[in-house]
Amino acid sequence: MVRTLTNHRSYRQYLEQIVEPEKLRTIIEAAQAAPSWVNGQQVSIIAVRSEERRQQLSVLCGNQKHVAAAPVFLVFCMDFYRAKAASELEDQLFEAAKDVDALLVGATDVGIALSNAIAAAESLGLGVIPIGGVRRNTAKVIELLQLPEYVFPVVGLCVGYPAEELPKKPRLPVQAVLHEERYNPEVEGLIKEYNEAFREYLKAQGLTERDWSSTIAHFYSVNPQYGDAQITLKQQGFTCDNLLK
Structure with a gap:
């Protein structure tokens, strides 16, 4: 299992082969x-297998063609609808969605579940790629998937049989991620070291060489607010008191 976890690839091309129902069930379990x-x-x-719906989602996710190409597209949602139903069942007030901690809880739970799903899919010989683009147009995703109040789309996952072989993408040095006893803010040298490895990775594939730092800096300069979540979170019941007003 450790080898599966450390051997992750993100696939964007898939064979025209269905994902067997039993394998999909294993991923969900x-x-x-x-x-x-x-x-x-x-x-x-939400498991989306309809070609028409996958095509619609690919557009909503920023025209990402692999969303339509994957035989199954899973949309992972933070879901407090059941918690509200449980509160009503027990004749209790449901106040959690007024607290910003609900967003942290929901996003964290989705992240852990997504990680398990990825590990399971890859152990079954399937290829995946997480899609944060579901947050670009959440209002339309919510409408398309008929998500009730207190349910919010956080991330998608393409699942299918890979149609390509990919090299392993290098990661930041461990020293940039693992901090002993306290946070070490001295990361500039480690980023420069990683830039070199990242450029070599791109060069080996015949892609345009660029620094990782320039890619990240550009993304966060042109995407200061990603998608419409600030509006749709409130529409879905996550008021978080004054934080999202």
Whole structure:
């Protein structure tokens, strides 16, 4: 399993081959088995196999063609709808969505579930790529998937049989990620070191060489606010008091 985790690739091209129902069920069961805050299981997954819906989602995700190409597209949602239903069942007030901590809980639970799903899919010989683009046009994604109040799309996952072989993408030096006892802010040298490895990775594939730091800096300069979540979170019931007003 460790080898599977450390051997991850992000695939954008898939064979025209269905993902067997039993394999998809195994992936979902693995995602369900992930730990969650207070065992609230604040995650729901929408499996989209319809070609028409995948095409619509590919456009909503920023015209990412691999969303339509993958035989299955999973949309991972933070879900407090069931928590609200449980509160009503027990004749209790449901106040969690007024607290910004609900966003942290929901996003964290989705992330853990997504990680389990990726590991399960890859262990079954499938290829995947997470898609944050579902947050570009969340209002339309919510409408398309008919998500009720207190349910919000956080990330998607393309799943299918890879149609290509890919080299492993280098990662930042461990020293940039692992901090002993306290946070070490001295990362500039480590970023420069990683820039060299990143350029070599691109060069080996015949791609345009560029620094990782320039890529990240450009993304966060032109995307200061990604998507419409600031509006749709409130529409879905996550008021977070004054924070999102």
